[in-house]
Amino acid sequence: MAVDTLLLELGAEELPPTALDALSDAFAAGIEKGLQEAEIPFQSVAAYATPRRLAVQVMGLADKQPDREVERRGPALAAAFKDGAPTKAAEGFARSCGVSVDELIHLETDKGTWLGYREQQQGESVQALLPEMLRKTLQSLPVPKNMRWGSSRVEFSRPVHWLVALYGSDVIAAEALGLQASRTTYGHRFHAPDAIQLEHADSYLTTLENAYVLADRQRRRERIREQVLAEAEVQEANAVIDKDLLVEVSGLVEWPVALTGSFDERFLEVPAECLISSMKANQKYFHLLDDQGKLKPLFITISNIDSADPQQVISGNEKVIRPRLADAAFFYDTDRKRTLASRIPQLESVVFQQQLGSLADKARRNTAIATYIAEQINADVGHAQRAVALAKCDLVTEMVLEFPELQGIMGRYYAEQDGEPADVAQALEEQYLPRFASDNIPQSLTGQALALADRLDTLVGIFGIGQRPTGAKDPFALRRASIGVLNILVKGELSLDLRELLNVAAEQHQGLPKAEGLVEDVLTYMLDRFRAWGQEEGISAEMYLAVRARPVTKPLDFARRLRAVKAFAQREEAAALAAANKRVSNILSKQEHDGSTQVNQDLLQEGAERTLFSAVSASQQQVAPLFSAGDYQQALDALATLREPVDAFFDQVMVMADDNAVRHNRLALLASLQALFLEVADISQLPQ
Secondary structure (H helix, E strand, O other): OOEEEEEEEEEEOOOOHHHHHHHHHHHHHHHHHHHHHHOOOOOEEEEEEEOOEEEEEEEEEEOEOOOEEEEEEEEEHHHHEEOOEEOHHHHHHHHHHOOOHHHOEEEEEOOEEEEEEEEEEOOOEHHHHHHHHHHHHHHOOOOOOOEOOOOOOOOEOOOEEEEEEEEOOEEOOOEEOOEEOEOEEEOOOOOOOOEEEOOOHHHHHHHHHHOOOOOOHHHHHHHHHHHHHHHHHHOOOEEOOOHHHHHHHHOOOOOOEEEEEEOOHHHHHOOHHHHHHHHHHHHOOEEEEOOOOOEEEEEEEEEOOOOOOHHHHHHHHHHHHHHHHHHHHHHHHHHOOOOOHHHHHHHHHOEEEOOOEEHHHHHHHHHHHHHHHHHHOOOOHHHHHHHHHHOOHHHHOHHHHHOHHHOOHHHHHHHHHOOOOHHHHHHHHHOOOOOOOOOOOOOOHHHHHHHHHHHHHHHHHHHHOOOOOOOOOOOOOHHHHHHHHHHHHHHOOOOOOHHHHHHHHHHOOOOOOOOOOHHHHHHHHHHHOHHHHHHOOOOOHHHHHHHHOOOOOOHHHHHHHHHHHHHHHOOOOHHHHHHHHHHHHHHHHHOOOOOOOOOOHHHOOOHHHHHHHHHHHHHHHHHHHHHHHOOHHHHHHHHHHHHHHHHHHHHHOOOOOOOHHHHHHHHHHHHHHHHHHHOOOOHHHOOO
16 A cells, blocks of 8 residues: 655635634644545645645555455345245345355354455555545535635635645646635745646645745744744844734745834824734734833834835835824824713713613613722722722723723723822723633732722623523623632632622612522523632632532632642542442432431440540531631641541441430531531542
8 A cells, every 4th residue: 555645735815813723723624634534544634824824734644544344234044044945035135245145154143143245345546535525525614704705606705726646746636615626725825826747745845944934823823923023123122022913924924024113202192002013813813012011112023025125125115104193193182081980971872781780880880899899808998999990981981992902901091190099090990801711910909999899890790681692502601700700809808708709789670580590590600710810820620519519609718629639639548438438428328317417425335446546526516716817728638547446447347236315425426527628518429
């Protein structure tokens, strides 16, 4: 069986840069899946993509499927012969196999003996299998939005122009999207516009590179990164290379060339975030900072041509960016003519959610929640209330209407200009923190109160109108809001009860259609998010379930228990004690035990049960102050010493004694043992 390289390439008009990775990966995955299903051996698959092409290269691909032995089963032996002569069933089966009855074999199975036939089936060639595989893969690509062009009925993300299908040096006779496969590809639109004949599938990358095309996405990104850093070094500046921007820019060029331009220093009077947003969102420029982290009046653009006169390209970009920055300056100057507070009435006409009212309605609810939280965490109540009142005012400013990603940031700038208290201004930006699981939380107490109040109101309100998230739908980002609340309470070390917070939030809503059981519903949903939260710290599902089994409603306390259980699970004694607790739980659940943990020492008969009673009593004295202090890890470490007396008890003592009083006394002893561990978690949930 020969092996060679397969190359498939689809050429098109410029594809959407943000969809390029998904399209490329899906193309490669589809071909790989097809080869695996066809059982054609191969070594590796590589995906390539530029704005004008999607390509897949399969290395070490066998030229055909392996031959295989096919076994067919016919009628049962009893039905195949009658008086030693073959029946019509046997003869019909033989004819279907193309042989005589004498050439059939006997197949022994659990259900008896059957007539059968084995034959060698020749594997089909790559040339025969690839056309359909390619067609199916291209049809199933995750195209964001299809289009048609000309009079063609073909649909794709962009008009397609060429199709390459090579196995080694041979063209595969394939057709897809109205194109006939060939060995013809094209290089850079400007530097190498003529058709290129690929001699062999192995020469794909080098041939394109000679034609000013870097088809490897990672190489192209790395070249852009290196060029941006080199340009920044020349300017004695620090380049900020945003990951998402780098991916998008690499999807816009085939032959990247970094060039540095400048803009008027007067624009630096505008907040840097405004200028950066304009440069990134509109022009896809990388910005530069000085050693103090301040924005420099410079930008780096990635050109798709290696110009003989780069200054002309730079000048063109400088002309384009000037009106963009002028717009940002205009928005900033216009917004500053009014205070944030003067915009509060505008929130009455901005809908938060149709059933939950306007942003002004939300602010009124948030005020009550933030006031309660501020009182609990010793924050300035007046500042918290002021922060709530101003929190959404920047949403109606010109700057945020143009650049929504600046919400909160512009609120802080405008509040500082208006002379608002420092922590109020800071809170306006911090209200959106954390934006994701590992993001920073608000540092100010005012910011924490505002961020918590805003999320809690949204959670209760959206659940209350019956729009809780589903597996595929979470339009109000309630999962993120829940994890944000947990992170603020845990990382901020705020010992607040989540049920109490939700009760306060629910009290601010009137007439919610799903009001019955609302708080418990939201509480359950939020505590269930600890499963995902714990994964960030390497906490397993079993550890989560061990803590979740307890009625813990303070997230800070919940997190401390999770970490303690994680540490305990690493101990040698953990598995044995988990198994013992599981056994205790099973015994107590099956017996008519009243739950009492009061042990009558006079009824302790065996040495092992007296030893366990002494050990449990000593542990109760030792761990009580640890439980009170929330030092669950040290408490579990102390309880780990119970392993030996517990093992001895189960080895030497019959729990279900004939004497009713003795039996109930032993059950009480086990209940007291279980109660010790349940002060932290139900460790019977841990692996045993």
